[in-house]
Amino acid sequence: MAADRHVRVVQELGARIVRLDLPAGTLLPTEDVLAGELAVGRSAVREGVKVLAGKGLVETRRSAGTRVRARETWNLLDADVLRWRFAESRSVDLAMIADLRVALEPGAARLAAESTDLAARRAVGLAMSGLWATVEDADEEFVRADLAFHRAVFVAAGNDLLLHVHDQIEAAFGAVRPLHSASAGHNRETLAAHEEVAAAVLRGHHRKAETAMRAVVEGARADLLERDSRRGAVS
Amino acid sequence: MAADRHVRVVQELGARIVRLDLPAGTLLPTEDVLAGELAVGRSAVREGVKVLAGKGLVETRRSAGTRVRARETWNLLDADVLRWRFAESRSVDLAMIADLRVALEPGAARLAAESTDLAARRAVGLAMSGLWATVEDADEEFVRADLAFHRAVFVAAGNDLLLHVHDQIEAAFGAVRPLHSASAGHNRETLAAHEEVAAAVLRGHHRKAETAMRAVVEGARADLLERDSRRGAVS
DNA sequence: GTCAAGGCGTTCATCCGACGAAGCGCCGGC
């Protein structure tokens, strides 16, 4: 897969930078040296570095070399950057994503309820049926249905930027999501809250949709924090 | 500035793709042909295409050529992509950004009020002072203070992903922002609403902060829509 | 001693020609 050399360069350097092995301001070795270290040609190094520059991770200037840019200029929502960052997901990062959902999803639910796209709102109801259908199934199935439900809400919100944020976050979060909503009997509890969201969106009740969604994501956040503290106590 | 050839390749092709001059699925010409058309060498073309691939706009496969990817895989929040997209800002796009703010900022204000970082919350109050100080100034000054205020809220929210979304949006939106909050006597009206946000954040009253911020951004959205319809009536 | 101008080395930017690898389709054998 990663047979392409320049991809390897991107992954290798990108991961190092995001992991802070190469702090901001660090001057990278020259292209020739990098080529030697990574066992690739200069072309591959250059293409890789250009990709990283496109993601805002580095900056190259004639005769001045390539240096790592400050974190603020990084494309934090780039798929690769997210992956590198959440590769080893510490609880701090999980909490941050839980916070992000609390900030994002109620507003999305509100927009969804306000949407004039009836089909998209009906899709939320459909996704809700999926939740009911899988509550007794294996956890994996239920999680998939849960993801579909939340995504349907963002789709109904009718804002592709918002949807994009959700998708990126979900992709990065996906790996650890099972860990998130994994308790077996727990599924039922969240169903009622989800149902309220779906009903409110379908009925176009934006305030209710927002409140209900907040209950869902805050519940998830509290669940995560509790689980985390318990895990911390055990280990 | 854009003397670097590969940058020109990125800009040229990227803009075309985002503008949908090159629809998804389109097979780009051969590297050699592209090099000819853009009057650059094959290396420059390759570096440029690699950058675009890094942004998710295109996909290259050995011997199969380079083709434009579906919009869903684009990095919509990439600085370049946003700029290409909002280069000629149609009212539809402005409405979308206004919607996004409605979805985002209340949640951010809520998180800000919940934050334990007292200094960051005080910074919101400080930014509020800036608003009071510039209300009589030239519009440009006030707009700058307004941007600083909203950014301070996101900073206080303590979620760098959320802050990043805000910054990217603001950067893309910046060009047309003057158009947004440009009415002279209008500044005063929004001040009270902003003050409520600042006060609520400082006092840690998250529900109030959220509600007040919603009033601010919904006011801005309504303002924008009204202005737009009026402009539409004139033209 | 101070300062400025110009030469020089470093490093990225680009072009180019060569070769390798991977699909894809054509074409001949059966």
Next chain:
DNA sequence: GCCGGCGCTTCGTCGGATGAACGCCTTGAC
């Protein structure tokens, strides 16, 4: 008609040559 191999196209990579920008250091004037 089916199948396998061959060759063409196109991307992937290499590395040498050249150009351009920038910093540094020498050199010379005052």
